[in-house]
Amino acid sequence: MAVQPERCVLKQDMKYDREQFDRAIWAVVTSIPSGRVMSYGAVASAAGYPRYSRMVSKAMTRSPRKLPWHRVIRSDSTLAFAVAGEAYKKQSALLRKEGVKVVEGKVTATNHAVGMDLDQLLWGPATDE
DNA sequence: AAACTGACTGATC
DNA sequence: AGATCAGCCAGTT
Numbered sequence: 001m002a003v004q005p006e007r008c009v010l011k012q013d014m015k016y017d018r019e020q021f022d023r024a025i026w027a028v029v030t031s032i033p034s035g036r037v038m039s040y041g042a043v044a045s046a047a048g049y050p051r052y053s054r055m056v057s058k059a060m061t062r063s064p065r066k067l068p069w070h071r072v073i074r075s076d077s078t079l080a081f082a083v084a085g086e087a088y089k090k091q092s093a094l095l096r097k098e099g100v101k102v103v104e105g106k107v108t109a110t111n112h113a114v115g116m117d118l119d120q121l122l123w124g125p126a127t128d129e
Numbered sequence: 130a131a132a133c134t135g136a137c138t139g140a141t142c
Numbered sequence: 143a144g145a146t147c148a149g150c151c152a153g154t155t
Binding site: 039040041044051052053054055056057058060061069072073074075076079080081082087091 | 135136137138139
Binding site: 018051052 | 149
């Protein structure tokens with residue numbers, strides 16, 4: 001099905017301002033609770049920038065503060081770094097330390113609800129209770 | 130300025 | 143389930 005010609009809910013003629021964008025992204029990432037994860041796309045949308053999933057990582061890299069970057073994963077629940085790479089291993093370790101189950105580079109459950117369906121695994125301000 | 134590059138995604142096969 | 147693909151959009155060559 002052809003989902004989304006209508007570009008979700010947000011500003012499609014908004015002007016991209018990096019400063020502002022970064023702040024919004026940092027705020028969302030910071031709000032992800034320990035033991036929960038969120039996809040790049042979900043972070044972007046929650047920040048008010050649907051379709052900007054690819055920019056999320058850039059914004060996080062630019063952050064002067066330490067963000068819980070390890071809680072951001074792909075929408076298919078896999079980790080975004082190269083398998084076996086340093087970052088990949090670090091992320092898995094950090095997540096597991098928070099009670100998140102990571103199997104073969106894939107988050108199978110968070111400590112919020114072990115064994116839930118993939119859809120419900122991703123935490124977001126809009127979908128969380 | 131044009132081409133190439135990703136810590137991405139949803140659809141399709 | 144796993145691989146491919148076109149679409150995505152600013153950043154980097």
